[in-house]
Amino acid sequence: MTQELLESVRALRIGRPLVVAIDGPSGSGKSSVSKEVARRLRIAYLDTGAMYRALTWHCVTTGIDLEDAAAVEQASRDLVLEVSTSPNEEYVRVDGVDVTDAIREPAISSAVSAVATTLGARTELIRRQRDLIEKHHRRMVVEGRDITTVVAPGAEVRMLLTASEEARLRRRGLQLGGTQNAEELAAQVTHRDAKDSAVVNFTQAASGVVTLDSSDLDFEQTVDAALVIVTKVLNRD
Numbered sequence: 001m002t003q004e005l006l007e008s009v010r011a012l013r014i015g016r017p018l019v020v021a022i023d024g025p026s027g028s029g030k031s032s033v034s035k036e037v038a039r040r041l042r043i044a045y046l047d048t049g050a051m052y053r054a055l056t057w058h059c060v061t062t063g064i065d066l067e068d069a070a071a072v073e074q075a076s077r078d079l080v081l082e083v084s085t086s087p088n089e090e091y092v093r094v095d096g097v098d099v100t101d102a103i104r105e106p107a108i109s110s111a112v113s114a115v116a117t118t119l120g121a122r123t124e125l126i127r128r129q130r131d132l133i134e135k136h137h138r139r140m141v142v143e144g145r146d147i148t149t150v151v152a153p154g155a156e157v158r159m160l161l162t163a164s165e166e167a168r169l170r171r172r173g174l175q176l177g178g179t180q181n182a183e184e185l186a187a188q189v190t191h192r193d194a195k196d197s198a199v200v201n202f203t204q205a206a207s208g209v210v211t212l213d214s215s216d217l218d219f220e221q222t223v224d225a226a227l228v229i230v231t232k233v234l235n236r237d
């Protein structure tokens with residue numbers, strides 16, 4: 001994307017709301033692409049998956065039974081959570097403890113779906129996500145599974161970032177440095193998506209949501225394509 005086009009989008013939206021909602025399956029590139037889009041647009045960034053992971057870490061660490069929906073819901077309300085909203089700094093803290101790396105451990109990845117499918121906990125985390133968007137004057141790239149449909153259906157730009165299963169498994173394998181075998185990778189990508197799909201639809205674009213298929217694009221090309229979508233949608237409205 002040309003620098004001039006990007007400058008014109010930024011100028012057009014100065015002081016005005018610009019929520020870019022991005023959903024998609026695991027390994028499609030939501031976090032990395034959304035972060036870079038936020039940097040280029042010079043707006044805030046929120047990784048909502050990190051919030052579900054932080055709640056999972058808290059439940060696992062304090063011995064809360066993940067099958068006990070009432071206990072998980074109560075934990076979501078009690079959670080003392082700080083999450084970065086800057087695309088240039090990554091941190092997640094629970095009760096002041098830095099859990100940025102701990103929430104990415106395979107043990108949390110395999111447990112997180114149980115928490116994310118607890119509807120009462122979702123209600124509480126969605127409330128917090130909306131608060132954060134408002135706190136940033138509705139100028140934020142927000143990514144997850146239900147942002148385009150539930151958290152911010154009124155976002156200025158709504159996008160579904162997809163990629164073939166083969167591409168997503170390959171990317172996750174590379175990201176984890178080739179440490180996982182095929183079965184472990186499938187558990188973290190395909191099986192987790194299947195469990196999460198029970199409560200949210202992130203495989204088909206809802207009405208008004210633009211699909212970006214990155215299967216045959218590299219990272220830079222995907223960021224460019226996402227910014228072109230932002231420009232087109234804003235110029236259309």
Ligand SMILES: Nc1ncnc2c1ncn2[C@@H]1O[C@H](COP(=O)(O)OP(=O)(O)OP(=O)(O)O)[C@@H](O)[C@H]1O
Pocket residue numbers: 024025026027028029030031032033049171172174175214217218219220222
């Ligand atoms: N278009 C692309 N081409 C190649 N690699 C990519 C592309 N987009 C993202 N990646 C890489 O794929 C890996 C997974 O991306 P990322 O963590 O952003 O996915 P995600 O959708 O946020 O996954 P999850 O929902 O499981 O957290 C990262 O290493 C990222 O750099």
Ligand SMILES: Nc1ccn([C@H]2C[C@H](O)[C@@H](COP(=O)(O)O)O2)c(=O)n1
Pocket residue numbers: 026048049050052053112113116143144145146147192196200
């Ligand atoms: N808006 C969201 C964000 C995430 N989840 C669930 C789905 C995942 O299993 C988990 C962790 O997300 P990730 O870090 O892998 O993007 O949280 C969700 O249900 N809704």
